[in-house]
Every structure is written in C-alpha cells, then in structure tokens.
Amino acid sequence: MKKTPLIAVLLICIMLFSACASGGGTTPSATTDAPASQSAATDAPASEAGEAKVHTNADAFEYVNEAGTKSDINQYYNDLGIECSVDIRSAGGDVKIKDGAVAQMPTPDEKYTIGFSVYYTIDEVGSMYLEAMKAAAAEAGIELLINDADYDQNSQNQAIEQWILQGVDGVILTPCDFTGVKASLDALEKAGIPVISLDAPPQAGNVDAIVTYDCIEQGRLAGELLEKALVDSGSDMKGKVIYNTLPFVHPNAVTRIIGFKSVFEKYPDIELIELTGESPEDHYTAFEGAIQANPEMLGAWGLYSSATIGMNNAKLAGKMEDILLTSVDNDRPILAGISKDEILGSACYSAVDGSRIALSHMINLLNGAEIPGITYQENIVVTKDNVEEMFGHYYPGNTLQDYLNAN
Structure with a gap:
C-alpha cells in the first residue's frame, strides 16, 4: 500500500479539527449515518483544489x-x-x-x-x-x-x-x-x-x-417470457412447468426462483416442479426424465446457463422442439438457441x-x-428480435452468424 506523506497527514488532521469545531424495491436497503470506513484506502482524500x-x-x-x-x-x-x-x-x-x-x-x-x-x-x-x-x-x-x-x-x-x-x-x-x-x-x-x-x-x-x-428481476423476466408465450398460444394455464436449478443453496439461485415463481402466483392450476443438477449433462438427464414423465408440460425454465444448455439438448434429442423454454445467462449456445427458435429468450447481463x-x-x-x-x-431481455445485436454486445468483435457457421 502507498504511504501518506507526513505533510498530507497534518493537513488532513487540521481540516478534520476545523470541521469538528464548526459543526453545530427487490434490492437491498440502506441505512443512514454510515460509520467511517474500516479500510484506510476507502477514505477519499481531498483533491489539490480542496474538493x-x-x-x-x-x-x-x-x-x-x-x-x-x-x-x-x-x-x-x-x-x-x-x-x-x-x-x-x-x-x-x-x-x-x-x-x-x-x-x-x-x-x-x-x-x-x-x-x-x-x-x-x-x-x-x-x-x-x-x-x-x-x-x-x-x-x-x-x-x-x-x-x-x-x-x-x-x-x-x-x-x-x-x-x-x-x-x-x-x-x-x-x-x-x-x-x-x-x-x-x-x-x-x-x-x-x-x-x-x-x-x-x-x-x-x-x-x-x-x-x-438483481437476480429476482432476472427470474421474473424469464418467467414473463414464458407467461407471454403461453398466453399468446391460447393456453388455459393449467399444467406443469419444469425448472432446473442447483442442488445446493446459491444466493443467485434462491433469488432467481423467487422472481420466476412470482409470475405464476396468479395461476393456481400451474404446478412448478424443481429439478437439480450441476453440469449440462446432469440437467440433460434430469430433463429427459421429466419430458418422458410429463409429455404435455406447459413449458420450462433453465435457471442458469448449464441448466438451459442441458435442457435444450434433451428436448432436441427427444424431438420435443415445441416445449417452450426460457433462460437466464447469455452463453453463446443460449443465444444461438434463441436465434433458431429453440429457446424463447433469456434474461442477460454482461x-x-x-x-x-x-x-x-x-x-x-x-x-x-x-x-x-x-x-x-443492467439486465436485458434477449429474444429473437434483438439476439443478433446483443450477441455482438456481449461478445465484442464477434458475430452471431460467425458462431452459427462454426457450430
């Protein structure tokens, strides 16, 4: 760490003495009257102009x-x-x-x-x-x-x-x-x-x-994508929605699930079913079983990239392309899936x-x-309408078409 010159220390002390003598959402909250910083590096010194x-x-x-x-x-x-x-x-x-x-x-x-x-x-x-x-x-x-x-x-x-x-x-x-x-x-x-x-x-x-x-917002945005697709398709909003998450407590997972579930609270006849896994292969296996057990499922959600990638691969392998799938995260396979109408969209961040x-x-x-x-x-909803533009934003110097050509 850099040492403060003695003169600067004396000046700061004088300024502090003078000041004392004259003194007379879904996001975390804040409290007022913050205590002094515990890190010496956090205390902002005045500029040469005194500001x-x-x-x-x-x-x-x-x-x-x-x-x-x-x-x-x-x-x-x-x-x-x-x-x-x-x-x-x-x-x-x-x-x-x-x-x-x-x-x-x-x-x-x-x-x-x-x-x-x-x-x-x-x-x-x-x-x-x-x-x-x-x-x-x-x-x-x-x-x-x-x-x-x-x-x-x-x-x-x-x-x-x-x-x-x-x-x-x-x-x-x-x-x-x-x-x-x-x-x-x-x-x-x-x-x-x-x-x-x-x-x-x-x-x-x-x-x-x-x-x-804001992970609650991410989950809500993904849920709203699925809700809109179901409503637009004329669904009676009765049935099962599958979502894949992690098998352990992760702050991002807990908060995303809260946001997603909030969208479907108004649909008492929709049952949300949780599956877990870590790797794309884990989620492939779990979702493959869910497809077989629930061939008429309304839709699905991948809580993070590995979940979405595994779930999408499972639905394609099972020739269940019509399953409505939404996501969080902007890995390239997800953006490619959006462009090919395999994934409805995703709540993304850079x-x-x-x-x-x-x-x-x-x-x-x-x-x-x-x-x-x-x-x-910022969380941004990526759909087929803006996926090409957002691919270039999240992967500067690269294009969606180049990625599709290479894969």
Missing part, C-alpha cells in the same frame, strides 16, 4: 439509495432464508448502471497492482470475467495478478495470502464459497487492502463494495461490463473517489 474527487463514471449512476447511506445486503438475504453477515465499507449509495457505461477506464494516479481471483473459467461467464478484466487492466495501465481458483476456496485463499504478502493495492474477487471466503476477507481487512466482490456477493466477511445484478465496472470502482477508490457500496448491472 473531493468525483467518480469518473458518476454521470452513469442511477441511484437506488443515495450517496452517504450505508449499503446493507444482510436483511435482504436473511429475509430470504440465506444467512448473511457482510459489512460494506463504502458509503457511496447503491446504484444501477447500464451496459456499456464504462466506455473508458479511469486513469490511475499511481501504478497500482491489483489481484483478481475468479471462481473458475470453465463456463463462459467466468472466462469472460477473466478476459475482460485482463483487457481492462491493460487499457488502464494496471498490473494485474490473476488466480483462476477452479471452484476451490483453498486455492483462492492461498492466492490472496500471497497477494497480501506482496502488498497489492487492491483485490477483486468472485467468491468460490460464499461463507468460506470469510477468512480471506478478514485477512485483507486486517492488512488494510480494499476489496471489491464481483458476481454473487459473499455471505460472510466484509468488503468495500459489491458489483452484482460479464465484460461487470469486470470493467469492478476495476473502474477499484481505480477510483485508490485514486481517492467515493464509490457505490452496491452496483447493479
């Missing part, structure tokens, strides 16, 4: 909770039955930010070294997080240290331990284990190294900020933008600007 630095992307922020409030995800998750105890140190409010808002990375005040640990890169989202982070770091002139944890919390912990010893300026991570990551977060806090969590937030330990997305937002926040934080406590990425 606090402004976040370089501030114009793109749509505030959910205003700046100066303390972000809180604990009650939100606890109310959903997910145990959560996380303190978010930044008090810059909660914001939504549109895809593509970080068109240019901020300029670092110094040559920062940032560690980035991604949960794994087997799926396209994790791989895109990593590649986008590398590109953004190169653009900004940041030295980036990388750990692909391969869904092993011990690997993530070991990398962070090494980065602490190296004295990195900050750490960005996508947690492997949402409670097991606490040991690393505690060590980073003790070392005074700021940390930003990307993707699904941790459920234990403290961070400076979180970059995530992993590229997620990485750029997280690194922009970290650079702004290290430069001395206040950053949002929680940032929600």
Whole structure:
C-alpha cells in the first residue's frame, strides 16, 4: 500500500479539527449515518483544489439509495432464508448502471497492482470475467495478478495470502464459497487492502463494495417470457412447468426462483416442479426424465446457463422442439438457441461490463473517489428480435452468424 506523506497527514488532521469545531424495491436497503470506513484506502482524500474527487463514471449512476447511506445486503438475504453477515465499507449509495457505461477506464494516479481471483473459467461467464478484466487492466495501465481458483476456496485463499504478502493495492474477487471466503476477507481487512466482490456477493466477511445484478428481476423476466408465450398460444394455464436449478443453496439461485415463481402466483392450476443438477449433462438427464414423465408440460425454465444448455439438448434429442423454454445467462449456445427458435429468450447481463465496472470502482477508490457500496448491472431481455445485436454486445468483435457457421 502507498504511504501518506507526513505533510498530507497534518493537513488532513487540521481540516478534520476545523470541521469538528464548526459543526453545530427487490434490492437491498440502506441505512443512514454510515460509520467511517474500516479500510484506510476507502477514505477519499481531498483533491489539490480542496474538493473531493468525483467518480469518473458518476454521470452513469442511477441511484437506488443515495450517496452517504450505508449499503446493507444482510436483511435482504436473511429475509430470504440465506444467512448473511457482510459489512460494506463504502458509503457511496447503491446504484444501477447500464451496459456499456464504462466506455473508458479511469486513469490511475499511481501504478497500482491489483489481484483478481475468479471462481473458475470453465463456463463462459467466468472466462469472460477473466478476459475482460485482463483487457481492462491493460487499457488502464494496471498490473494485474490473476488466480483462476477452479471452484476451490483453498486455492483462492492461498492466492490472496500471497497477494497480501506482496502488498497489492487492491483485490477483486468472485467468491468460490460464499461463507468460506470469510477468512480471506478478514485477512485483507486486517492488512488494510480494499476489496471489491464481483458476481454473487459473499455471505460472510466484509468488503468495500459489491458489483452484482438483481437476480429476482432476472427470474421474473424469464418467467414473463414464458407467461407471454403461453398466453399468446391460447393456453388455459393449467399444467406443469419444469425448472432446473442447483442442488445446493446459491444466493443467485434462491433469488432467481423467487422472481420466476412470482409470475405464476396468479395461476393456481400451474404446478412448478424443481429439478437439480450441476453440469449440462446432469440437467440433460434430469430433463429427459421429466419430458418422458410429463409429455404435455406447459413449458420450462433453465435457471442458469448449464441448466438451459442441458435442457435444450434433451428436448432436441427427444424431438420435443415445441416445449417452450426460457433462460437466464447469455452463453453463446443460449443465444444461438434463441436465434433458431429453440429457446424463447433469456434474461442477460454482461460479464465484460461487470469486470470493467469492478476495476473502474477499484481505480477510483485508490485514486481517492467515493464509490457505490452496491452496483447493479443492467439486465436485458434477449429474444429473437434483438439476439443478433446483443450477441455482438456481449461478445465484442464477434458475430452471431460467425458462431452459427462454426457450430
């Protein structure tokens, strides 16, 4: 970490003394009167002109909770039955930010070294997080240290331990284990190294900020796609809808299911049936059995990419192309399936933008600007009407047609 010159410390103390002498939705909520930051790097120093630095992307922020409030995800998750105890140190409010808002990375005040640990890169989202982070770091002139944890919390912990010893300026991570990551977060806090969590937030330990997305909205959007297709087809809205999720508690899964179920609460004769699996092969097998047991099912939903890919492959193999299927996530096979009328549509978000937002926040934080406590990425519904355009957005420099030709 960079040391503050003695003169700067004295000036800050004088300013603080003077100030004291004159003093006389579906998204997590915030509380007022935020305590002082627990991270030395989070306290934004005044600029040379005597004014606090402004976040370089501030114009793109749509505030959910205003700046100066303390972000809180604990009650939100606890109310959903997910145990959560996380303190978010930044008090810059909660914001939504549109895809593509970080068109240019901020300029670092110094040559920062940032560690980035991604949960794994087997799926396209994790791989895109990593590649986008590398590109953004190169653009900004940041030295980036990388750990692909391969869904092993011990690997993530070991990398962070090494980065602490190296004295990195900050750490960005996508947690492997949402409670097991606490040991690393505690060590980073003790070392005074700021940390930003990307993707699904941790459920234990403290961070400076979180970059995530509204998963309840994602589930609702996917449900509305299926509902509209059923209504348009003249369905009497009676029967079974299958959805495939994970076999363990994942904060994204729990919240997406809540959003999806909310769409069908008004249809008492629709039965929602849950299947589980991890890999596309698991979901293929589970959905294949569901098709055989429920040949007249109304429709289906893949809660995340592996589920959708496995389910779509099963319905095609069983020559059940007419099964209405919706999704969350924007992996290329899903977008290709949308273009070929195999999948109705998907609630999507940009992993590229997620990485750029997280690194922009970290650079702004290290430069001395206040950053949002929680940032929600934009969810966009992708259907056949806009899939070609959105393919190019989510995979810059690539086209849907090129992908279809190669596959």
